[in-house]
Amino acid sequence: MSRIKLATIWLDGCSGCHMSLLDLDEGLLSLAQHCDLVYSPLVDATEFPEGVDVALVEGAVSSQEDLARLKTVRARSRVLVALGDCATTGNVPAMRNVYPVARILQRVYVEGADVPVIPSAGVPPLLPQARPPREFVPVDVHLPGCPPKPQAILGVLQDLLQGRLPKLAEVQFG
Amino acid sequence: MIQKTRSISIRIEGVLVPTREGTTILQAAREAGHTIPTLCHMDGLPDVGACRLCIVEVGGSGRLVPACTTPVQEGLSVTINSPRLAAYRRLILELLLAERNHVCAVCVANRHCELQALAASQGVTSVRFPYRYPAMPVDLSQERYVIDHNRCILCSRCVRVCAEVEGAHVWDIMGRGIHSRVISEMDQPWAEASSCTHCGKCVQACPTGAMAEKGRAVEEMVKRTDAVALAASRKGARL
Numbered sequence: 001m002s003r004i005k006l007a008t009i010w011l012d013g014c015s016g017c018h019m020s021l022l023d024l025d026e027g028l029l030s031l032a033q034h035c036d037l038v039y040s041p042l043v044d045a046t047e048f049p050e051g052v053d054v055a056l057v058e059g060a061v062s063s064q065e066d067l068a069r070l071k072t073v074r075a076r077s078r079v080l081v082a083l084g085d086c087a088t089t090g091n092v093p094a095m096r097n098v099y100p101v102a103r104i105l106q107r108v109y110v111e112g113a114d115v116p117v118i119p120s121a122g123v124p125p126l127l128p129q130a131r132p133p134r135e136f137v138p139v140d141v142h143l144p145g146c147p148p149k150p151q152a153i154l155g156v157l158q159d160l161l162q163g164r165l166p167k168l169a170e171v172q173f174g
Numbered sequence: 175m176i177q178k179t180r181s182i183s184i185r186i187e188g189v190l191v192p193t194r195e196g197t198t199i200l201q202a203a204r205e206a207g208h209t210i211p212t213l214c215h216m217d218g219l220p221d222v223g224a225c226r227l228c229i230v231e232v233g234g235s236g237r238l239v240p241a242c243t244t245p246v247q248e249g250l251s252v253t254i255n256s257p258r259l260a261a262y263r264r265l266i267l268e269l270l271l272a273e274r275n276h277v278c279a280v281c282v283a284n285r286h287c288e289l290q291a292l293a294a295s296q297g298v299t300s301v302r303f304p305y306r307y308p309a310m311p312v313d314l315s316q317e318r319y320v321i322d323h324n325r326c327i328l329c330s331r332c333v334r335v336c337a338e339v340e341g342a343h344v345w346d347i348m349g350r351g352i353h354s355r356v357i358s359e360m361d362q363p364w365a366e367a368s369s370c371t372h373c374g375k376c377v378q379a380c381p382t383g384a385m386a387e388k389g390r391a392v393e394e395m396v397k398r399t400d401a402v403a404l405a406a407s408r409k410g411a412r413l
Contacts, residue, residue, distance in 0.1 A: 082300065085278065085279055088299070088300050088301075089271070089276075089277075089278075089300075089301065089305065090305055090307070091277060091278075091279055092277060092279060092280060094275075094277075094305065094307055095275070095277060095280075097307035098307060098308070098309035129307060131304070131305065132300075132305070134300060134302070135304055135305075139300070142299045142300035143299070144299055144300065146278065146279035168297075168299050170294065171294065171299060172278075172290055172291070172293065172294035173271075173276070173278040173279075173290055173293060173294075174278025174279050174281065174284045174285065174287075174290055
């Protein structure tokens with residue numbers, strides 16, 4: 001088994017899926033024997049590298065920045081895994097989808113704030129709706145769950161390490 | 175005069191199974207120990223074939239029929255499991271999930287939901303259609319219960335249990351196709367439905383989080399479907 005380049009990315013989610021990955025505890029040690037974590041919120045790399053073998057994507061695509069990052073991940077990764085419900089169904093971030101963006105910003109930053117300012121500098125513009133990655137780029141594996149169980153994440157990574165398409169038995173939304 | 179039902183034989187997955195005239199394919203298959211996935215079926219209630227999850231192949235041509243509403247016939251050959259049926263069942267579940275807002279993670283029925291469990295057992299790990307994310311109403315007017323149309327799959331179990339078991343017929347389905355919606359009486363708020371006896375059978379019969387007891391938080395709404403099905407079966411036996 002050769003070492004694989006693993007990357008993880010966090011779009012519009014709560015980081016719970018990444019916490020679930022960390023919850024593998026000593027399982028991370030066995031993973032570390034076969035993987036190099038080349039990009040992740042958990043490491044220092046600032047740019048998503050070329051030639052990634054497996055990329056785990058947490059979160060829905062909610063902003064123009066999310067979309068640009070997702071496209072980079074897709075272009076530079078061999079296998080893209082949608083990690084968790086936000087990256088599979090839209091989940092909680094998509095609950096805003098029934099309201100227009102302008103209405104949401106008005107409600108949160110004007111009606112709901114002591115100092116009413118709708119931020120524009122340094123924050124990415126929101127897309128009209130938060131939608132799962134598969135509606136923008138091809139996704140190879142979906143691992144639902146809110147969050148997916150640590151052992152389910154390990155199972156998917158082990159299958160991919162050994163060149164198998166993950167079977168995903170007993171995974172469910174929510 | 176009570177006529178004795180005639181014993182007949184059908185083939186299920188190639189094996190000869192004895193059954194009775196007037197039985198449905200679903201009943202005959204279950205009595206023979208087979209499992210057919212269902213969603214709109216509830217023991218004791220009349221079947222309507224709303225969800226189509228129980229489709230099976232019959233005859234040599236493999237024609238698709240819903241097992242819950244198709245009566246058995248002498249010599250009928252039924253296939254319950256095939257790659258084609260599995261693909262259709264997954265398709266149905268994906269369409270149900272894409273149609274409204276099933277946000278399992280924050281749903282009162284999370285981990286106690288028949289739609290969620292079926293998606294897991296039928297291998298649905300994602301939906302290949304764009305989600306619709308429609309704006310759906312939530313009726314909180316009733317004192318003890320809530321109806322959340324975001325989670326409704328239009329199985330009509332609430333409609334049937336209220337009409338056939340409680341005898342109140344508060345619920346019905348209004349509109350057509352994608353615009354169909356469960357309504358109380360003449361599309362009034364639930365609290366204003368004077369025929370409602372507040373029995374809660376609709377809530378317990380509902381397979382998802384579309385109907386729930388008030389005050390339940392995420393994962394707390396465990397439905398007593400078996401109790402309602404038992405009451406329905408007893409009522410059916412009396413009639």
